[in-house]
Every structure is written in structure tokens, then in C-alpha cells.
Amino acid sequence: MEKVKGAKRGCPVKGLAWLIVKILLIAYAVLFTIFYFNLDTKLFYRIMPILNKYHYDVMQSKDFAESVKGRNQ
Amino acid sequence: MNAAKKIAAAAKAVRGTVHTAGNIVKDFCAPIYDGPDREKFFSKEHAERIIDGYTPLVRKDGKVSVSGEKAKKLARDFWCGVPHGERRLGELYIGDTGVYKHREWRGVIDTNYYFTVWLRLLGLIGRTLAQGNIYFLKGLWRYRWMETYLSGISWVDRGNEGLRGPALRASTLHFIAMFDDSVRQLNAQFLADANLHGGKRNERWYKTLQHDETVPGHIAYGFPELKDDICVQLTTCFLQNHVNQQTIPWYIDAVDSMGLPPDACSLCAAEAGLCVRDDYPDFSPCFVANNMACDGSVGTSILQELYFNKPFHSFPAPMRHDEEELHKYTIDEFLECIKFMETHLNMKWDWDTFYKRIEKFNDQTRFELEKWDVAAKTPYSPVSSVAQALYRIFYFYVGERPIFHKTDWKVKKITEYCVRHKIVTFPKTRHRALVWSCAPLYYSYITTWLYNCWGINVVINMDSLMGHNIIDTSDRDQCLLDFAKMYEKGAMRTHAVGGYQHFLEVFDTMEQFDCDMVIMFDQVACKGAQELHGVFEDEYRKRGIHAIWVPHELLDHRTVERAEMRKVVNDYMFTVMNEEPLDPSLLEIDDSRGW
Numbered sequence: 001m002e003k004v005k006g007a008k009r010g011c012p013v014k015g016l017a018w019l020i021v022k023i024l025l026i027a028y029a030v031l032f033t034i035f036y037f038n039l040d041t042k043l044f045y046r047i048m049p050i051l052n053k054y055h056y057d058v059m060q061s062k063d064f065a066e067s068v069k070g071r072n073q
Numbered sequence: 074m075n076a077a078k079k080i081a082a083a084a085k086a087v088r089g090t091v092h093t094a095g096n097i098v099k100d101f102c103a104p105i106y107d108g109p110d111r112e113k114f115f116s117k118e119h120a121e122r123i124i125d126g127y128t129p130l131v132r133k134d135g136k137v138s139v140s141g142e143k144a145k146k147l148a149r150d151f152w153c154g155v156p157h158g159e160r161r162l163g164e165l166y167i168g169d170t171g172v173y174k175h176r177e178w179r180g181v182i183d184t185n186y187y188f189t190v191w192l193r194l195l196g197l198i199g200r201t202l203a204q205g206n207i208y209f210l211k212g213l214w215r216y217r218w219m220e221t222y223l224s225g226i227s228w229v230d231r232g233n234e235g236l237r238g239p240a241l242r243a244s245t246l247h248f249i250a251m252f253d254d255s256v257r258q259l260n261a262q263f264l265a266d267a268n269l270h271g272g273k274r275n276e277r278w279y280k281t282l283q284h285d286e287t288v289p290g291h292i293a294y295g296f297p298e299l300k301d302d303i304c305v306q307l308t309t310c311f312l313q314n315h316v317n318q319q320t321i322p323w324y325i326d327a328v329d330s331m332g333l334p335p336d337a338c339s340l341c342a343a344e345a346g347l348c349v350r351d352d353y354p355d356f357s358p359c360f361v362a363n364n365m366a367c368d369g370s371v372g373t374s375i376l377q378e379l380y381f382n383k384p385f386h387s388f389p390a391p392m393r394h395d396e397e398e399l400h401k402y403t404i405d406e407f408l409e410c411i412k413f414m415e416t417h418l419n420m421k422w423d424w425d426t427f428y429k430r431i432e433k434f435n436d437q438t439r440f441e442l443e444k445w446d447v448a449a450k451t452p453y454s455p456v457s458s459v460a461q462a463l464y465r466i467f468y469f470y471v472g473e474r475p476i477f478h479k480t481d482w483k484v485k486k487i488t489e490y491c492v493r494h495k496i497v498t499f500p501k502t503r504h505r506a507l508v509w510s511c512a513p514l515y516y517s518y519i520t521t522w523l524y525n526c527w528g529i530n531v532v533i534n535m536d537s538l539m540g541h542n543i544i545d546t547s548d549r550d551q552c553l554l555d556f557a558k559m560y561e562k563g564a565m566r567t568h569a570v571g572g573y574q575h576f577l578e579v580f581d582t583m584e585q586f587d588c589d590m591v592i593m594f595d596q597v598a599c600k601g602a603q604e605l606h607g608v609f610e611d612e613y614r615k616r617g618i619h620a621i622w623v624p625h626e627l628l629d630h631r632t633v634e635r636a637e638m639r640k641v642v643n644d645y646m647f648t649v650m651n652e653e654p655l656d657p658s659l660l661e662i663d664d665s666r667g668w
Contacts, residue, residue: 031188031192035192036178037175038174042172044223044224044227045668047223048224059217064331064350
């Protein structure tokens with residue numbers, strides 16, 4: 001009986017292959033959805049103003065006029 | 074009948090799934106665009122109009138209709154994509170954001186091909202991060218211009234809008250090459266950047282050469298020990314504006330606020346603005362600049378010399394490049410430049426390495442000439458105008474690199490295939506156009522719009538025609554002379570300087586490339602080009618040539634918006650040419666807040 005049960009499970013290589021195919025299909029479906037509905041661009045379009053407002057706009061940089069004073073003379 | 078019902082039910086299920094997915098996307102997009110036309114782009118009527126374009130597979134009375142022209146069209150549009158002339162690409166945009174609601178469906182094969190391109194672009198960034206290069210992320214945090222590259226894939230989307238088949242393949246290959254090399258340049262400069270290493274200068278810093286974006290990478294070919302050479306303004310300023318029009322004005326305003334007149338060239342202003350905002354990386358012990366493309370750039374170089382505060386050398390090129398005796402001057406300057414680099418990089422110049430890499434660059438030039446030949450004499454050239462123009466200027470200055478050889482080889486195969494099988498790659502061409510004068514960087518893909526909307530196929534542009542002589546490496550003197558000739562004819566030099574007759578070569582070029590129309594870019598801040606405006610108008614009128622004057626301000630989209638440029642073309646095509654657009658949805662699109 002045990003042997004019959006094992007036979008029903010099928011070849012482990014086939015099972016593994018089928019698992020890989022399923023994973024690839026799911027990965028394809030997920031990535032294609034992100035690609036087709038342009039979700040990557042939409043995400044970055046929302047992130048950039050936040051980056052500007054809370055990071056780049058408040059960054060300190062050196063005073064250009066002050067830093068070059070006296071150079072090249 | 075049962076099978077037909079099953080097909081109908083399956084189609085209904087698919088349609089339902091697509092609508093559900095659409096609603097999710099709609100919710101996701103909602104905060105992006107809150108303008109007055111928002112409802113227009115998400116309205117029920119809009120969705121129904123698209124759906125009504127096809128006969129439903131299940132009629133309202135419950136009967137199944139699988140035959141009929143519209144069902145066939147549905148299948149054909151799904152498999153091959155909507156043909157040019159029936160497309161409504163303008164409806165893909167969300168309000169004034171310039172962001173696509175969804176990417177274009179180009180048919181099963183082409184959409185999946187473009188999907189692999191998208192994966193490859195993501196992979197390029199992923200590869201960098203997977204290599205453990207945290208300096209890439211540090212660079213994003215330190216330099217404001219780096220955020221531009223978050224929109225890099227969108228730039229590729231816009232440049233390849235509407236393309237199919239071999240044209241899609243050849244053009245995207247060019248974009249991938251530019252993307253790939255940009256990532257290389259960013260990596261190279263960040264790995265050596267003292268700003269990202271707490272002010273410490275590492276080994277790479279001493280072995281990296283920094284040069285102006287108008288100094289070609291050829292000057293570094295003779296240093297085999299050099300880690301890399303980087304055009305410092307290429308990724309920080311020039312390419313940035315191609316990718317995203319919104320980020321440059323911050324730099325222009327910075328230098329304007331220090332007293333620079335606002336009517337100065339915005340390219341020079343932006344480069345100077347990067348100094349004012351202290352946003353250049355520090356990755357090299359010395360800096361080589363030149364006097365190209367114009368006097369404005371000379372002013373910027375002076376400012377940059379002050380800012381970088383490191384050994385500086387200018388490698389100028391004479392403007393009168395027709396005069397034979399001046400080539401000697403360029404050669405002397407080049408030899409001086411080699412001495413300067415040897416001193417400050419602490420390396421020895423090797424002529425053999427120089428010749429080898431020049432030979433490789435010659436291969437690139439030879440293929441460029443082949444591409445021009447196909448574009449000039451046949452309708453089978455698969456490379457879109459924007460891909461051709463950007464790739465040409467990009468590799469001319471970056472120099473010889475493996476990725477460009479690989480790309481050229483692949484594009485050559487595609488071109489040969491198109492020529493052999495007589496594939497007309499831009500079949501809706503109504504006019505073959507030549508682009509003259511400098512193009513707007515913030516709307517370099519206007520040529521894609523010209524073809525999609527009006528069927529104006531831009532065959533070649535002025536800047537691509539810069540130095541393209543083959544350099545003879547069999548003899549040192551001859552090699553130096555050929556190199557000097559090529560160098561003197563850099564971007565905006567071949568035709569824009571050295572006498573007005575160069576600028577008027579437009580008529581010969583039109584004949585060579587069999588063009589019947591000119592797109593004259595009118596850079597409103599370029600005083601040099603404006604002086605000849607009247608002469609051009611008179612000549613075009615006298616010769617009966619259709620010339621559309623398109624104003625722009627190179628890097629600053631606030632002066633002349635993209636919509637204004639399109640309006641000028643629309644007006645000309647309606648009133649003078651008396652033509653109807655191929656895609657009316659593209660006539661008036663608002664992308665003022667777009668990248």
C-alpha cells in the first residue's frame with residue numbers, strides 16, 4: 001500500500017519542475033502587473049516630492065561665495 | 074455553442090479582472106493628480122468609450138456573438154497592438170503629470186519584449202546594489218541631482234513611445250547602453266568621491282580623471298593604469314535634464330540669485346548652479362576642461378576652476394576648424410594636456426594603448442556612418458531619431474566602451490535584417506525631416522511625438538554630424554592630426570561655429586538625407602544662432618523649403634513649455650501643410666508637471 005501511495009505522489013523531479021514553473025509564473029504575473037500598470041513610475045512620482053521637501057530642501061551646503069573667496073589670486 | 078459560451082464567459086472574467094485591477098490602479102494614482110481634469114481621465118464615460126470600441130462577445134440579449142469584424146479587431150489589437158493611425162497615445166497620460174496610467178500595449182510580442190527591457194533596466198540598478206555598493210545610495214542621499222535617476226525608466230518609456238518591431242528593438246538597445254554606462258559612471262565617481270568618504274581621498278580618487286563633458290574620453294586612452302575617466306557634467310547636469318525637466322531649475326535659480334542675467338544659456342547657468350549649490354562630486358586629483366561649446370562654457374569653466382580648487386588645465390580647440398594651419402595648434406595643446414595629466418595623475422602615457430582604443434573607437438564611427446547611410450538612402454533604418462541623437466553624443470564624449478560595441482553589433486544585425494527584408498520601419502512617414510540647431514534637452518523626445526502625432530520622421534539632426542573622420546593610427550603624426558580634426562568638430566562646433574557657411578550647410582545635408590522638411594530649433598537664449606535667423610528664413614522662402622521654427626530654452630522648461638513647442642508644430646501642420654494628425658489625442662497634452 002505504501003508503495004502505491006508513493007507512486008501517486010509522482011516523480012520528485014517533475015514535482016520540483018512544476019514548483020519552479022509555478023514560481024516563475026507567479027513572478028511573471030506580479031512583475032508584469034507592476035510593469036503594465038506603471039506602478040514603479042507612480043511610486044517614484046509620489047516619493048520625489050517627499051524627498052525634496054524633507055531632505056534635499058533642508059540640506060545644508062557651504063556658502064559658494066565665501067568658499068571661493070581668495071582663491072586663484 | 075457550448076464552447077462559444079465558455080469562451081464568452083472566460084472573456085467576461087478577464088474583462089472583469091482587468092477592470093478590478095484598473096480600479097486598484099486608479100486608487101493608487103489618485104493622490105498623484107488632483108487637477109481640474111481629474112474626472113475626465115478616470116470617468117465612466119471614458120472607460121466605456123474604450124470598451125465600446127469593440128463588440129461585446131456576449132450581447133445584451135444574452136446571445137453569443139463571436140464572429141464579426143470588431144471581435145476580430147479585438148483579437149488583432151491584442152496580438153499585434155493598435156495600429157498607428159488608430160492609436161490614442163495621449164489618453165495614456167494622467168492629467169498634467171506626464172505619468173502613464175498604464176504602459177502602452179504594443180501587442181503580445183512587443184509588449185513582452187519591452188517588459189524584458191524594463192527588467193533589464195531594473196537589473197542594472199539591482200546589480201549595483203547587489204555588489205554591495207552602498208556609495209550608490211550614499212550618492213542619492215548626498216546629491217540632489219541623483220533623484221533624477223529615479224525617473225530613469227520613465228525616460229526610456231517616453232523615448233520609445235509608439236515604437237514597434239525592429240524600431241523598438243534597435244532604439245531600446247541604444248537607451249539600454251546609455252543607461253548601463255550612466256550606472257557605470259555614477260558608480261565610478263561615487264567609489265572615488267571624497268565627499269562620500271568623509272573627506273578622505275582613497276586610491277581610486279588618485280586614479281580617476283575628471284574632464285569636462287565636452288572633452289571626449291579619448292584624452293584618457295593612453296593611461297592603462299587609470300581606473301576611470303568621467304565627464305563630470307554629463308550625469309550631473311546634461312543627462313539629468315533629458316531624464317527629468319523638473320530638477321535643473323533649482324540649479325539655474327541658484328546662479329541667477331547670485332547675479333547672472335537670466336537670459337544666459339541655461340546649460341552654462343545650470344553647470345554653474347551646481348557649483349553654487351555645492352553639488353559636484355570630488356573624485357579626481359585634477360580637472361581638464363576646454364572652450365567648447367561656446368563662450369558661455371568658458372565662463373562656466375572659470376567658475377568651476379574656482380569651485381573645484383584643484384589643478385586645472387584647459388585643452389582649447391580653435392573655432393576656425395577649416396583652416397589647416399590651426400590643427401597644429403590643437404595638436405600642441407593635446408600634447409600639453411598629456412603632460413599635465415601625467416604630472417597630476419602620476420602615470421605614464423602609453424601610445425600603444427592609445428592607438429588600440431582609438432582603433433576601437435574607429436569601429437564605432439564606421440558603424441555610425443553605416444547607420445547614416447541606411448537612414449539617408451532607404452526607409453529601413455530601425456533607429457528612432459531620439460535614440461540615434463542621444464546615443465551619438467553620449468558615446469562621442471564617453472568614448473570607447475565595451476557596452477557600445479555590444480550594442481552596435483546587435484543594432485547592426487537588426488539593421489541588416491531590415492534592409493535585407495525591406496522592412497519599412499516607420500511606415501506612417503509623411504515627411505522626412507532634418508533637425509537643425511541645438512535641440513531642447515528637456516524635450517529631446519519631441520521627435521518621437523512628431524512621428525506619432527504627425528508622421529514627421531526625423532532622419533538626422535545637426536549635432537549627430539559632429540567629428541566623424543576615421544583616425545589613422547599607423548603613424549603618430551597622422552593620428553594626432555586626425556584626432557585634432559575630430560576634436561575640433563565637437564558638439565555645436567561642426568556647424569555652429571567657424572563661419573556662417575557651416576550653419577548654412579543645412580541645405581546640403583537636406584539633399585544628402587533626402588529630407589523635405591526642417592525642424593529649426595530656436596534656442597531663445599543662444600545669441601549666436603539667433604543672429605542668422607533672418608538669413609535662414611530668407612533662404613527657406615527662396616528655396617521653397619518647409620521649415621518649422623520651434624522655440625525652446627535648452628534646459629529651462631519654464632521659459633518655453635513643451636506644450637508650447639507642440640502648439641507651434643500643430644499650427645504649422647494645420648494651416649500651412651493642411652494636414653490632419655495621425656493621432657489627434659496627442660495634439661494637446663498637458664505634461665507641464667511631468668518629468
